[in-house]
Amino acid sequence: MVRQIAFGYGQSAIIGLAAVGALLGLWEVLADWYDVPTWLFPKPSDFLGRLGADWLMIAGHAMATSITILQGFALGVLVSVPLAYAIVSIPALERGLYPVIVFLNIMPKTVIGPILIIWFGIGPLISALIVFLMCFFPILVDAMHGFKHVDPRLFYISRSMGATNWQGFWKFRLPAAMPAIFSGMKIGIVKAVEGVIIAEFIASDAGLGFMIMQASAFMDVSLMFAGLIAAALVALVFNSAMSIFEKVLMPWSGRGH
Amino acid sequence: MDKGNSAAMSSSSPVRAMVGASIVASGITKVYGHGTNAALHALGPMGLNVKPGEFVSLIGPSGCGKSTTLLLVSGLESVTEGKIEFDGQILRKPISDVGIVFQDHLLLDFRTALKNVMLQQEIRGLDAAELRARADMLFDRLGIAGSEGRYPRQLSGGMRQRVSIARALVHDPSMLLMDEPFGALDAITRTQSRHDLEMLWMETQKTVLFITHSIEEAVGLSDRVLVMSKSPGMIVEEIKIDLPRPRPAHLGEYPEFAQYAERIYQIFAKLGVYKF
Incomplete structure (x- = not known):
């Protein structure tokens, strides 16, 4: 069974890579055939070559972007999980604070960018703040759902054990809510890697978004494409890390036999 | 030493109860909610008397307040009226010298079977090796x-339900409260589980309050069966089960079994539980 799955993964990876390879090959041949200028629409060999030639610079920006994602996402988790618990535990907060949060979430967060620039100036920290705003809400909503939908009879069990509130939280409620928190975090990380590039467009002097914006100013389209690929790789790394993290942290969430 | 005192001590006490605890409840009533329209009169007034080491079943139609009785006896819900004595002491807060098993296993997904059971040790701070x-x-x-x-x-x-029973017993409580523990199991597993529980009970002599829908289970396990009426629940009949132990898988071996079962059917029929 395990071998079958592993084989399945390997097989689909090979098919996926072959498809991407075929697409790039076709692109290369067609662009060459019709003699499309590089400054308009670069060939794969142009931007892949650029990725190789400028890899140090691109990696530097990719690192900056990654750090921004980590900062914004970590802040998002650290704020929304405790806040979700507070909102679920205190009915007044759910009635008073939660509608405000929902309203704030409706506002387009990229608009907040320019406001933040006026307040704090330009820099990666502002991007991190925008990333935080992007991923905060999905984590909050799912964490609230997780904390709310714990079987109430579980509290009977914990109270009959004489568990303190603290033990009730750490041993029962938080782990029971973890799968829901994780599904929020998975949406959150997607939002974060999506948002970080836009945040860097408007509010940063480092990172892949900033690099792409600069390349655009110089009409350096192949660098823009190289940046796009680097951004996709960063997103892939974060999404995979999240899945691995989930499997390590919650071995029970996988199906048994 | 007086048995009553030792069992009433906190569960972390090194002096463990040798025999089960007793329950004496009188005039207990449970009303959920307030107001004449919103309030739900779930139970009573009802009296309940369970002797140390006794196996008592509560049987009755759905919604008659069986589960409520269990929550009141464990102190997890407070009585609206009346009083409950657990081993001679008036109940004011949840008792911890107890193990509870619900119909759903209520195990924690994120812990292995053993770690679920050992949660009792972690929370209560008991000796890990023991x-x-x-x-x-x-x-x-x-x-x-x-x-x-x-x-x-x-x-x-x-198997989950067995783990849940192990969790309810690992700290050696003086009372076991079970709310339809085998209700969700298939007939074969249920019969086996009934037997295993009976053997454990015979060995440990804990007091058991067992809630069930099943006449077979009630007669197959109990010293006494208390039959409850429909909501608001009250005990309408007490039947002493005088069958040798351990009781067999096929209770039909005993001619008395059919008589006990028949009596419970008759009471249900009189109460209008069955509409044929």
Whole structure:
């Protein structure tokens, strides 16, 4: 069974890579055939070559972007999980604070960018703040759902054990809510890697978004494409890390036999 | 030393109860909510008397307040009226000298079977080695040895329920409260579980308050069966079950079994539980 799955993964990876390879090959041949200028629409060999030639610079920006994602996402988790618990535990907060949060979430967060620039100036920290705003809400909503939908009879069990509130939280409620928190975090990380590039467009002097914006100013389209690929790789790394993290942290969430 | 006192001590006390605790409840009533329209009169007034080490079943139609009775007796819900004495002491807060099993196993998905059971030790701060030895004994006795390291999702329904019974017994409480523990199991597993529980009970002499829908289970396990009426629940009949133990898988071996079962059917018929 395990071998079958592993084989399945390997097989689909090979098919996926072959498809991407075929697409790039076709692109290369067609662009060459019709003699499309590089400054308009670069060939794969142009931007892949650029990725190789400028890899140090691109990696530097990719690192900056990654750090921004980590900062914004970590802040998002650290704020929304405790806040979700507070909102679920205190009915007044759910009635008073939660509608405000929902309203704030409706506002387009990229608009907040320019406001933040006026307040704090330009820099990666502002991007991190925008990333935080992007991923905060999905984590909050799912964490609230997780904390709310714990079987109430579980509290009977914990109270009959004489568990303190603290033990009730750490041993029962938080782990029971973890799968829901994780599904929020998975949406959150997607939002974060999506948002970080836009945040860097408007509010940063480092990172892949900033690099792409600069390349655009110089009409350096192949660098823009190289940046796009680097951004996709960063997103892939974060999404995979999240899945691995989930499997390590919650071995029970996988199906048994 | 007076048995009553030792059992009433906190569960972390080194002096463990040798025999089960007693329950004496009088005039207990439970009303959920307030106001004449919104309030739900779930139970009583009802009296209940369970002797130390006794196995007592509560049987009755759905919604008659059986589960409410269990929550009141454990102190997890407070009585609206009346009073409950647990081993001679008036109940004011949840008692911890108790093990509870619900119809759903209510195991924690994120802990292995053994870690679910050892939660009792973690929360209560009991001696790990001692509790581990008891857990091993219970896993063995309940026929789930070998599944210690598995997560609840990797276990069958019957096995999960056994783990949940082990969790309720590992800290050696003086009372076991069970709310339809075998209700969700298939007939074969249910019969086996009934037998395993009976054997454990005969060995440990804990007081058991057992809630069930099943006449077979009630007669097959109990010293006494208390039959409850429909909501608001009250005890309408007490039937002493005088059958030798351990009782067989096929209770029809005893001619008395049919008589006991017939009596309970008659009471249900009189109460209008069945509409044929």
